[in-house]
Amino acid sequence: MAVAAELTLGEIVQRTGGSIQTGPFGSQLHASDYRVEGTPLVMPINMGDNVIRDVGIARVGPEDVKRLGRHRLRAGDIVFSRRGDVGRRSIVRPQNEGWLCGTGCLAAKFGPKRSDVNPMYIALLIGRPDVQVWLADNAVGGTMPNLNTAILSSLPLRLPPRSQQDAAVEALEAASELAVMLERRIMKKRNIRQGMMQELLTGRTRLPCATGGWTPLQVAAESHVKARIGWQGLTTQEYRSSGEYRLVGGTDFREGRVDWDTTPFVDKWRFDQDTGIQLRAGDVLLTKDGTIGKVAFVDSLPGPATLNSGVFVLRPKRGAYDPEFLYWMLRSRVFEQFVAGLSAGSTITHLYQRDLVMLELSVPPTHKEQRSIAEALSAVEAEISALERRLESARRVKTGMMQELLTGRTRLPVEAGS
Helix, strand or coil, rough: CCEEEEEEEHHHHHHHEEEEEEEECCCCCCHHECCCCCEECCHHEEECCECCCCCCEEEEEEHHHHCCCCHEEEHHHHEECCCCCCCEEEEECHHCCCEEECCCCEEEEEECCCEEEEEEHHHHHHHCCCHHHHHHHHHHHHHCCCHHHHHHHEEEEECCCCHHHHHHHHHHHHHHHHHHHHHHHHHHHHHHHHHHHHCCCCCCCCCCHHHCCCCCECCCCCCCECCCCCHHHCCHCCCCCCCCCCEECCHHEEEEEEEECCCCCCHHHHCCCCCEEEEECCCCEEEECCCCCCEEECCCCCEEEEEEECCEEEEEEECCHHHHHHHHHHHHHHHHHHHCCCCCCCCCCEEEEHHCCCCCCEECCCHHHHHHHCCCCCCCCHHHHHHHHHHHHHHHHHHHHHHHHHCCCCCCCCCCCC
């Protein structure tokens, strides 16, 4: 069985007849050279995880393309950030052929002799944590790390036989495509959710159960508003890593729900101190300190839970409104505009109960319509959450595959004679 060769990136690139070079310096290319249309110029800001993002990418005209011809990129080249996040890199894919390496970048330009080298394998290999650490440790500069061609050329890598490279790339690219597909579906669902919120929470679109015009709701007057204040606040010394009684703060909010996996615990005597802020299913939570205006809805509880200081809990009086509908209203632009109005041009870091007294919302007149709107939005939210769990799982699988395939611990079967 062939073994992996211990080589540097410079040696690998030279094997192909290529070279490692610096992108154009600022004296060669100015902001005034950029055009609305033209050939894209790849900058560090355009680099994703082996993907070049073209949204908002700078472009130059044909005269600059000719002048900067040595910086033209070919499929398989790898572009690196030269300053700051020196581990950032993207491979040039066929759709990026002919684009230019921009300022602030380095390019590993592979030549035509690629029988022993799959550039995509090299690009994936450079994403390994140990390789990223090497780049950060060997970069030069005080306040901002910098790479140069000498450092990048000396990057040590293990290069297995080409057949093993190709097999690993095929497997990892399939895993990447799944993650990209899920990311796109999540973005699409989020856009759908945002559009539904704009329509359903303003009354522009009414559901079949709708009757009558919307009516004003004085949120504070129609709610029990509770929070820990003064001496009731808990100190970090009172937090516990395990227990029966959970403590919820604004940092535990994730996409409008409480992330029970991150919440600390408290002793029973602290939990019993104020029964008014022991959480119940149906509570609406609103942050009032630091990052104000974050909202969460308590649809269920894994056990007894209470609130830390920094969070309001809102509960309807006498069934004045559907609490999950209020939750969605507080996540909408209506509440964003209310908070912006409180700031009056300055940054506010605390939301007071007296501020909520001024909060008036226009709401559907019946609980049935409020409930139907909340259910419609929550159904889309559930779909997004399910996709996010799939994406997290796909990313974990890909990370595990990278650890196995790019370290040689696992080798995929290849055809005989490959």
